[in-house]
Amino acid sequence: MDHTPEYRPTVHFTPDDTWMNDPNGLLFHKGQYHMFFQSNPTGRLWGNIGWGHAVSKDLVEWQELPTAIPATTEEMAFSGSAVWDRHNTSGLGSGDEGPLVAFFTSAYTSEHPTRPRQQAQSIAYSVDGGDTWTRYEGNPVIDRGSADFRDPKVFWHGPTERWAMVVVEAKDRQVLVYTSPNLLDWEHASSFGPVGEEGVLWECPDLIEVPIEGSDASSWVLLLSTNPGGYSGGSGMRYFVGDFDGETFTQDLDGPRWLDYGPDFYAAVSFHGADEPLIIAWMANWLYSNDTPTFPWQSAMTVARRLSLVTTDRGLRLRQRPVLPDSLPDGINRFDFALDPGDEIAIETGEGENPSRVVLSRTPDGGLILDRSAADPHSVHGGIPTTNPIPHPPGTARGVVLEDHGLIEVFLDDGLISISMQTFPVQGPARIVTPAAVSRS
Structure with missing residues (x-):
């Protein structure tokens, strides 16, 4: 390996x-x-x-x-x-x-x-x-x-x-x-x-x-x-x-x-x-x-x-x-997001035609799924490519994604829901894509 x-x-x-x-x-x-x-x-x-x-x-x-x-x-x-x-x-x-x-x-x-x-x-x-x-x-x-x-x-x-x-x-x-x-x-x-x-x-x-x-x-x-x-x-x-x-x-x-x-x-x-x-x-x-x-x-x-x-x-x-400093060190990214039922966002890492992708999506009934199946080339995750659907109340889900060289921690609803997932992605800059209601800080 x-x-x-x-x-x-x-x-x-x-x-x-x-x-x-x-x-x-x-x-x-x-x-x-x-x-x-x-x-x-x-x-x-x-x-x-x-x-x-x-x-x-x-x-x-x-x-x-x-x-x-x-x-x-x-x-x-x-x-x-x-x-x-x-x-x-x-x-x-x-x-x-x-x-x-x-x-x-x-x-x-x-x-x-x-x-x-x-x-x-x-x-x-x-x-x-x-x-x-x-x-x-x-x-x-x-x-x-x-x-x-x-x-x-x-x-x-x-x-x-x-x-x-x-x-x-x-x-x-x-x-x-x-x-x-x-x-x-x-x-x-x-x-x-x-x-x-x-x-x-x-x-x-x-x-x-x-x-x-x-x-x-x-x-x-x-x-x-x-x-x-x-x-x-x-x-x-x-x-x-x-x-x-x-x-x-x-x-x-x-x-x-x-x-x-x-x-x-x-x-x-x-x-x-x-x-x-x-x-x-x-x-x-x-x-x-x-x-x-x-x-x-x-x-x-x-x-x-x-x-x-x-x-x-x-x-x-x-x-x-x-617990993080006000000014994030180089190498860790914080992405703020808002998701309605049926929406999704992706954290992409690497450049070129085949970046690594971790997808956070809302099911039509409002549940949440974090999917790393396109996140790393090593396939070491023991048959757990995604989370099971996570219950969430109706309405918009707001939260923060922390990404640190493939380590991802998601905090939703001001920390009432957390999701921790490791990935081993293609190396390169990380970014969040779709929908428009996101910001990088």
Whole structure:
């Protein structure tokens, strides 16, 4: 396969020269955003998984750092989260400065002497602001003797003055809630699920308190990745809105909603320590993630998104707004558009008679379809050339397309609908064509 270095995006984070999947340990600490991620530091295919590390001042420009938590022959470090234990409840800090504490899933290999092929939750900590990390001697801190127990997301719950964790039994389709006074000793408090389709894996849960626009109120949002079970095939994400009392999540009566309708949005989690809900997702799909034609790296992240809740006639819905600078860097395009039922627009890339084309269309009944079947010459997308029709209310659909070297994120109705899709197009300038009611900024 022809690997094209020109696919390197401008504002979507990519590792320098290695494999990457789920974002982990998203953390804002002392003016700096930390993004850890699933990484194979020895190659561009999945395997030998530990935690990579990158930092940013603005969520747009990222600097990759050395591997934070490496794999060993007996243990890979799967997905998880990180917190600042500012009051040193864990006792792992030194002096007056509380440590950074990372929670990861110990995915024990067949070479582990006592837990072969099992998964448990473990800790690494840093006393130098995240530069270096030490595995905790008492690992694992939670062990159920399970082969599919993973992806701990830890946060502080102010009303109960305790740490809380959501983590999944993936095959059982359950989110388990644990609580702790000190990040070391954990007690099972409740379980949520199973809900929805059978035969899928639940992964990468997150529980976030999100403000409701136009009020002083908030609700809790449970993010959940499923593989398979995506809206258009392969992996994907949903969310539940409800209440959390520090021990139990109770969903509202409206059931799960789609977090993103595109085929390339997975494992989104929020930043600990930020003053507003912010998420980043892995911009890929497990159906074909090993097969995409980038080199020497593999995979990208979405841009960061701000979250809020909006009261609609269908209940509370998440609004997602991309975090971008006022002046866009060279290489990324923003196109504003308006679409009526039966209309379409195309994002064209390249010059000559056969440009790459991604088409966003409205069906006669008002639904939306994003079609990449004429977008790239590599045919690596595992039988998902288009999204399934996306429901939309009657009337004009207005939105924004972000295009970054073939990576496309669409935000409709001021972020109430998002669609994420990767393509690998013919190289060249990008433009939007038809109808007339569009503008480039």
